[in-house]
Amino acid sequence: xxxxxxxxxxxLRARAFFAEEVTADVREKLADGGSEFVESFHRRxxxxxxxxxxxxIEHGGGGGTQREGAILQEEAAFAGAPMLASNLSSIVGFAxxxxxxxxxxEAYLPGFASGETVVCLGYSEPEVGSDxxxxxxxxxxxxxDWIISGSKMWTSLAQVADYMLCACRTDPETDRHxxxxxxxxxxxxxxxxxxxxxxxxxxxITFLDDIRVSQDNMVxxxxxxxxxxxxxxxxxxxxxxTARVGQARRVLALTWRALEESGQLDRLERERDExxxxxxxxxxxxxxxxRVADMQAQGMRCPAESSIAKVAGTExxxxxxxxxxxxxxxxxxxxxxxxxxxxxxxxxLEHRNAVRYTVTxxxxxxxxxxxxxxxxxxxxxxx
Ligand SMILES: Cc1cc2nc3c(=O)[nH]c(=O)nc-3n(C[C@H](O)[C@H](O)[C@H](O)COP(=O)(O)OP(=O)(O)OC[C@H]3O[C@@H](n4cnc5c(N)ncnc54)[C@H](O)[C@@H]3O)c2cc1C
Numbered sequence: 231x232x233x234x235x236x237x238x239x240x241x242l243r244a245r246a247f248f249a250e251e252v253t254a255d256v257r258e259k260l261a262d263g264g265s266e267f268v269e270s271f272h273r274r275x276x277x278x279x280x281x282x283x284x285x286x287i288e289h290g291g292g293g294g295t296q297r298e299g300a301i302l303q304e305e306a307a308f309a310g311a312p313m314l315a316s317n318l319s320s321i322v323g324f325a326x327x328x329x330x331x332x333x334x335x336e337a338y339l340p341g342f343a344s345g346e347t348v349v350c351l352g353y354s355e356p357e358v359g360s361d362x363x364x365x366x367x368x369x370x371x372x373x374x375d376w377i378i379s380g381s382k383m384w385t386s387l388a389q390v391a392d393y394m395l396c397a398c399r400t401d402p403e404t405d406r407h408x409x410x411x412x413x414x415x416x417x418x419x420x421x422x423x424x425x426x427x428x429x430x431x432x433x434x435i436t437f438l439d440d441i442r443v444s445q446d447n448m449v450x451x452x453x454x455x456x457x458x459x460x461x462x463x464x465x466x467x468x469x470x471x472t473a474r475v476g477q478a479r480r481v482l483a484l485t486w487r488a489l490e491e492s493g494q495l496d497r498l499e500r501e502r503d504e505x506x507x508x509x510x511x512x513x514x515x516x517x518x519x520x521r522v523a524d525m526q527a528q529g530m531r532c533p534a535e536s537s538i539a540k541v542a543g544t545e546x547x548x549x550x551x552x553x554x555x556x557x558x559x560x561x562x563x564x565x566x567x568x569x570x571x572x573x574x575x576x577x578x579l580e581h582r583n584a585v586r587y588t589v590t591x592x593x594x595x596x597x598x599x600x601x602x603x604x605x606x607x608x609x610x611x612x613x
Contacts, residue, residue, distance in 0.1 A: 240298045241305060247278065248309035257310060261566055261574075264430045266314040267348075267390055276345025281316045282323065289327055289335060290343050296523035300472040304516060307476025308483075310576075315348050315387060317469055322349045322395050325412075325462050329450030338414065341392075352382040352396035352415070352436065353459065359383070360596045362397070362459065363406045367438060369398035369413060376400075376448070378415060378441045386590075388422045388434040395462075396438070397455055410455035413447045429583040460531070466591045467536040468522040471543030474587055475516045478543075478550035481580055482508065484573050485554040485562075504553055508546065515542040534605030537597035544587040544594060551581040 251274055259268045275281050284299040285291020299320070306313045319342040326335050341347030358365045367380025378398055385394065394415045401409030421437040450458050482505070489495045498505070519539045525532040555562040558572055566575030588594045602608040 237295075237297065237301065240294065241301050244280075244302050244305040245309070247280065248306055248311050251275075252309045252311045256312070260310075260312045261579075263432075264426075265387065265389065265432045266312050267387055268312045269390070271312055272315045272348070273345040275313075275316050276343060279343075281319050281345055282339070282343035284320070285323055285327060285339070285343070289323075290339055296527040297520050300468065300516075300519050300523040303469050303472040304476035304479075307473040308480050310480060313473065315390075316345075317466070317473075318349050318351060318387060319343075319345075319347075320469075321351070321462050321466055322393075322414075324465060325395065325458050326414075326449060328461070329412075329454070329458050334414075334446065334449065338393075347393065348387060348391045349393045349395060349414075350385050350387045350391035350417075351462075352385055352388075352394040354382065354384045356381055356383045356435065360593060363410070363456070365397055365399060365410065367396065367398050368402070369400050369411060369443075371400075372442070375442050375444050376413065378413065378438045378443060380438055382436045382438070384425070384433045384590075385422070385436040386431075386433045388417065388420070388436050389424065389432070391417050393417060394420060394436070395449065397459055400455075401453055404453070407456045408453055410459070411452055412449040412455040412458050413443055414449055415441060415443055415447060428586050429579055431583070431586060460533070463592060464522075464531060464533055464536040465526065467540035467597070468519055468526065468532075470587060470591050471519040471522075471536075471539035472516060474543035474547040475512050475519065477580065478508070478512055478547045481547075481550045481554050481577060484576070485557055488572065489557060498557070501553065501557055504549075508550055508553065511542070511546050511549075515539065515546060518542065533600050537592075537600040538605070540591060541594050541597045541601070544584070547580075547587065548584045551577065551584050555581060 251271065256268050256271045279292050282290060283292035283294045283302065284296060287293040323339055323342050326338060342349065353362055355365055355367060367382065369376045369378045394417060396413050396415045398411055398413055399409055400411040419441050422434050425433050425435055427433055522532055522535045522539050525535060554577055561570055561572040562577045564571035564575060565578050
């Protein structure tokens, strides 16, 4: 773990980078695109070493700590940066470092780190989401190759990705958790169709129609996919938490500034307590996410802690946008482009987006099941 001084230094460096690079142009492209992807910004992140800043130096990264990774997420979200592609590269990069062969790591990591290669996650399917162990996309052996067939749902960034980390059933006969393997599948033969969601966010349905990949595309061991999925999801949930904390702080800071400018800060009464509660919640939730990062750095699985962080971060963001809307009144409800819209519609959009985050990376109902099972030792969960 780094000492406090270098952690603070890292935070300041990250803050300065995002202040410089999240320009009005980037924000404009982000608002236009609806996919949380701005290619020029993603390349810039890569060129400056931020995408791989937590990978070890031996793997071409910056050798930073997981805790710094959490700080990075928080600062990026506070600045309103489009980080989805970087987060996916980070998730898949760590999965490869932990599970893949040295030749696979060597072949793929440099592209992820530089931002030249974009990756998406193919876990969910049209009929499978919460209960991932029942996934049906099939990978069947054909000589030295594998033939993959099936479809994936909600494949965010598939429209710009070069590869999909794809969860496939490689043994339909065994226990549903043990017959799953992970593949890195080139997107060139995968059909992609858009699916528009709340907040105008574009995700996709993707079709894998007898796609041939070699054994070299398998990540980790045959039938070892479930472990990869679970640790990648823990990682994603903790990252979601710090990003939502950063976003909530951004929403509150924008609101605060507007109230200050219009001389309304002194008139807050009931909302003072709510603001204090929210600030306390955001601080303690960020600390929890840092703790999860420390546990992950020690190679520990932490399903309960990362699920607690995911629920807390996403629901605090909902409370923050809700409170901001109440404080600002009608101008907060105006959409981008409407005359007088607060922060050019950012609050209205974030309010809708906040719902989405309670679903992605596993719904908050499922997180509560995981907390009950892994944190409290209670039965009854499907996972
Ligand atoms: C915008 C968006 C982007 C996404 N991006 C990706 C992506 O890039 N890659 C990817 O693989 N997936 C992605 N997802 C998928 C996401 O992880 C799933 O939507 C989520 O896991 C829920 O699965 P489902 O949609 O099949 O809902 P279902 O599993 O059908 O659940 C429906 C409802 O029932 C509840 N429920 C289900 N089972 C239980 C239970 N045991 N106990 C209590 N409640 C239960 C759920 O909480 C939910 O409210 C994305 C989803 C969205 C909306």
